[in-house]
Amino acid sequence: MNQKNYNVGIVGATGLVGQTFIKLLEERHFPLGELRPFASESSAGKTLICQNKKWEVTALQKNCFKGLDLVFIATGDELSLEWSPQAVEAGAFVVDNSAAFRMNPQCELVVPEINLKSVDKKRPQIIANPNCTTIQLVMALKPLQDAFGLEDVKVSSYQSVSGAGQPGYDELMDQIANFKRGELKAKTFPHTILNNVIPQIGSFNAEGFSSEEVKVMKETRKILSQPDLSVSAFAVRVPVPVSHSEAVWVTLREDANRESIVKALQDFPGVQVVDEPQKSQYPLAQMATGKDDVFVGRIHRDPENTKLWMMWVVGDNLKKGAALNGIQIAEGIFDIQPAL
Ligand SMILES: NC(=O)c1ccc[n+]([C@@H]2O[C@H](COP(=O)([O-])OP(=O)(O)OC[C@H]3O[C@@H](n4cnc5c(N)ncnc54)[C@H](OP(=O)(O)O)[C@@H]3O)[C@@H](O)[C@H]2O)c1
CATH class of the missing domain: 3.30.360.10 (Dihydrodipicolinate Reductase; domain 2)
Structure with missing residues (x-):
């Protein structure tokens, strides 16, 4: 069984989808190392609780994804277009909830029950989460x-x-x-x-x-x-x-x-x-x-x-239409069995 803990970023952690991701990381006992929540400048400094620990929200900045295994994007298309490639460059898998990469022929558009098999689990990349x-x-x-x-x-x-x-x-x-x-x-x-x-x-x-x-x-x-x-x-x-x-x-x-x-x-x-x-x-x-x-x-x-x-x-x-589907993609690429 996979015992590794994963460092996870959530871009848009204070929004409706971002908050649902945080609830699901808890609910499914996701093997979390570090959680790095990102939001706009106006939310920087707020703290969020996930898996009984406090995590401070920060604004996006250069090299902010260093050391992360996985980044959930839960903001609009423009921010995703700018930041998702940077997360991949830093070595993370990106699961993007925006529409920015869904129809990009280079990116898989995934509902795990249907087509997770199409994802190359060895290569950090942007995986698009479909519309709800x-x-x-x-x-x-x-x-x-x-x-x-x-x-x-x-x-x-x-x-x-x-x-x-x-x-x-x-x-x-x-x-x-x-x-x-x-x-x-x-x-x-x-x-x-x-x-x-x-x-x-x-x-x-x-x-x-x-x-x-x-x-x-x-x-x-x-x-x-x-x-x-x-x-x-x-x-x-x-x-x-x-x-x-x-x-x-x-x-x-x-x-x-x-x-x-x-x-x-x-x-x-x-x-x-x-x-x-x-x-x-x-x-x-x-x-x-x-x-x-x-x-x-x-x-x-x-x-x-x-x-x-x-x-x-x-x-x-907010669940199967967004964050749950995203977490299931992550569980699939890292071969994690959710502990429900
Ligand atoms: N809602 C749904 O049912 C649903 C379903 C599927 C996909 N989606 C997609 O998921 C994404 C998020 O949707 P949502 O419903 O969660 O929206 P939302 O509730 O409006 O949340 C937007 C999030 O983006 C953050 N944000 C805004 N500007 C930012 C910036 N410059 N830098 C970093 N973060 C910034 C906000 O932070 P602040 O709190 O600091 O403003 C907030 O955390 C969208 O692409 C949406 O289309 C949504």
């Missing part, structure tokens, strides 16, 4: 791809405010607190998010797709190694604190029945089927929040197209 909406989608698609083949995927996602980081989460909480006074200010989102449903996540391209929708379409094809897969995505922001929900229409290549689909999903690690609609039992954001698994339910077939199936997929965007 993509991760839970491919977790539900992969078992169906293996068992029946995929022809076409359509997904409409209903995404929580924490998907937009701490500012998004805080904006919903502020609007709830100020609701009775009627002072609802939109800053992070283009409109008031409380009591609303906003069909925009990111900016729009000439074809009318939002940047979030384009990420889901491209990343899904890359992770599933099916470049010709037809994928169309719609992304909607909803006033839910944590966990994204998705309505998915999937056309299979082969005929299937409900039983075999449920079995394929249930047998896949990290997926749970909750599907007794007559008893109002199906996945919910409240059920998924704080959980590691991706939940699937409402599995039913289109009456007019026997190969078209529908399902409802829910996952915690």
Whole structure:
């Protein structure tokens, strides 16, 4: 068994994803040597507690990754583009939560249950962690791809405010607190998010797709190694604190029945089927929040197209959608068995 301790950096340690990484390092008893939390200048000097020790937050600076085995990047694309290569140069593996390297052909885009095998574990490199909406989608698609083949995927996602980081989460909480006074200010989102449903996540391209929708379409094809897969995505922001929900229409290549689909999903690690609609039992954001698994339910077939199936997929965007997937990548490259 691997007994080594690893020195870990977290860039963006004070953010929602960074804090979830810290919780998971504890929860999974990650063999931690040193923890080096990084954030903006305004957070420098704060202390964070992980595995019963205090760690001081510092700003990024030249040579700040020296001696680290692993760096989780939990900031935006620009900072990742600048700092991830420096971490690799210092000898660390980088697991990047931003979108900066996801579609870079030199970088693997990894969901460990699906394609960890593609990573060369001997060579420090940047490994991209997919978009949160993509991760839970491919977790539900992969078992169906293996068992029946995929022809076409359509997904409409209903995404929580924490998907937009701490500012998004805080904006919903502020609007709830100020609701009775009627002072609802939109800053992070283009409109008031409380009591609303906003069909925009990111900016729009000439074809009318939002940047979030384009990420889901491209990343899904890359992770599933099916470049010709037809994928169309719609992304909607909803006033839910944590966990994204998705309505998915999937056309299979082969005929299937409900039983075999449920079995394929249930047998896949990290997926749970909750599907007794007559008893109002199906996945919910409240059920998924704080959980590691991706939940699937409402599995039913289109009456007019026997190969078209529908399902409802829910996952915690901060856990499997971000930090948990990142830690699983690290455990995979270092051959660490999580002590749960
Ligand atoms: N939220 C999700 O569900 C989710 C899921 C998948 C991927 N992601 C991606 O993960 C990344 C982090 O998202 P988040 O939701 O955690 O965002 P967040 O809550 O807004 O946190 C951003 C973090 O970046 C830090 N930061 C900002 N400027 C910095 C600088 N100049 N130097 C060092 N650190 C700096 C912030 O530090 P301060 O506290 O000091 O400002 C904070 O720790 C983003 O790329 C996001 O797209 C997020």
